Amino acid sequence: MSTASTVPTELTRPEAQRPEIVELGLPAVENPGEVAPKDAREISKSFFVRLASLEEGTHEYQYVRNTLIELNLALVKYAAGRFRNRAEQMEDIIQVGTIGLIKAIDRFELSREVEFATFAVPYIIGEIKRFFRDTSWAVHVPRRLQELRIDLAKAVDELSQKLDHTPTTAELAEHLGMDEEEIIEGVVASNGYTAGSIDMPMDDASDHGAVPLSDRLGAPDAELEIAENVQALKPLIEELDERDRQILQMRFGEEMTQSEIGAELGVSQMHVSRLLSRITARLREGLLVVE
Structure with a gap:
């Protein structure tokens, strides 16, 4: 997952690169990630006070900021x-949540007179939800339709309880103050939220047991196209003279070779080839005519 690169790599800091903690006037925190939550809250206050006085981009600023990140990973x-x-891996969710934590640290001010945890959790949850919203759809749809799916789900639940039946498109449109076309578009887009393999077995009560969905899907019937072409060719063949129809019968009905047809008609194989080309070109032209 690409979000891992956005989390600072300095969270694991070599001892030689740490600034002098005494000079910063901060308590020594050897393993910030192992500090108990209650102690982390108190220590964080001191670090936030110091962070506000440091210049962004300096080594000291990075040390204090990264320590705050580690202190609050809980x-x-x-x-x-x-x-x-x-379905997503918990490691990915934590990575995304850490981005929300970093944003909260960068925007937190002690003058707000609110606990940092109270301020940060909405940022963290918001970042995780944004991750799900942007990546969980099996088929990409516009953000407007992603949000409409949520509104539709809530509206269906509310109206189902109120009306004692599944709401119609018109009822959903009236409830949400939208056009029926927009409701239909949202319902269709909702189908893209999840997707399954057509090779996935489906359980049923048949004697054959679970069979893949692909075995139940229809497919174009090749014979149907042939039948349509035959019906379309009939009136065109009837327009041919008797000799041309005879040649077609011998070549495609009786599957005779051009040499055999030539011997039957008393002409050369080359002449039969030219006759067949002329006949089939005429039939093809008739089939392609758009009325």
């Missing part, structure tokens, strides 16, 4: 736990 794991039932 918030990401807490928020990510709400999405354990999703």
Whole structure:
């Protein structure tokens, strides 16, 4: 997943590269990721105070900022736990949530007089939800239709309880204040949220047991096209003279070679070839005429 590159690599800092903690006036935190949540909240306050006084881009600023990230990774794991039932790997969800944590750290101000955890969790959850919204669809659809799918799901639940039946398109349109065409577009787009393989077995009560969906899907009937062409050719063949119809019968009905047809008609094989080319060209031209 590409989001991993957005998380700072300095989270694991060699000792030689750390600034002097005493000079920063901060408590020593050897393993920020192992600090208990309650202690992390108190330590974070000191680091936020120091972060506000440092120049962005300096080594000291990066040290304080990255320590804050490590101190508060527990918030990401807490928020990510709400999405354990999703198909995506938990590692990916935590990576995305960490991006939300970083955004919260960059935008947090102590003057807000609110706990950092209260401020950060909405950022983390919002980033995870945005990840699901942008990547979970099996077929890409416009953002407008992705959001409409959520509105439709809520509207169906509300109207089903109120009306005691599945709402119609007109009822959904009236409830949401939209046109019926927009509702239909949203319903069709919702079909693109999930997709399954046609080779996936389907359970049923038949004697044959589970069979792939592909075995139940229809396919174009090649014989149908042949039948259509035969019906279209009949009136064109009737317009041919008797000799041309005889040549067609011998070549395509009795499957005789051009030499055999020539011997039957008393002409050369080359002449038969020219006659067949002329006849088939005439029939082909008749089939391609658009009325």
